[in-house]
Amino acid sequence: MIALLTGKIAYKSLDHVIVDVGGVGYRVTVPLSTFYQLPDEGPVQLQIHTNVKEDAISLYGFLTTAEKEMFALLLSVSGVGPKLAVNILSNIPAADLRSALGQGDIRRLSAVPGIGKKTAERLTLELKDKVEKLAAWPTAGHSAPPAQSDTSGFEDALSALVNLGYKDTQARKVLESLEFAPSAGLEEILKGALKVLMK
Known part of the structure; x- marks a missing residue:
């Protein structure tokens, strides 16, 4: 089971990166929260969640332990798969998501595409106590890097x-x-x- 990748970015797109580790390229799906903070090229270290299915092994990467922990918690909820979990973290940063779940903020959660009111209620019901037990997370360092010129x-x-x-x-x-x-x-x-x- 892959838990950590340290290498250099060979390719970067909105939903995934390819990390070159000793000449082997690993395709890693990332949420926007991680994408914002990744360099366009150069060294990178990603916390990895390995998802194994009968027909595929998929890697999901996060810059922080907080994101990885929240991703794993989301997957523990019935009906929430990796794609939806990444989508949730792309719309709500991990620290804000922890707060929304802890406070039962159904409105904030149901604003995410793919999550209706019932799913939002299930998320808060199942995860409210669990997020309160997580170790304290730093709130700094979640800002995006300086924007670069991009006409498209x-x-x-x-x-x-x-x-x-x-x-x-x-x-x-x-x-x-x-x-x-x-x-x-x-x-x-x-x-x-x-x-x-x-x-």
């Missing part, structure tokens, strides 16, 4: 939001309503859009 940032952000489950028209409307500098990068645009969509 709008289209990339739109594609990312649609992949997260938001409707094209809804995502486009929110993106068009936001004001960003011409040099705004994908991370900055995405974070701004998700703040509006999660209200």
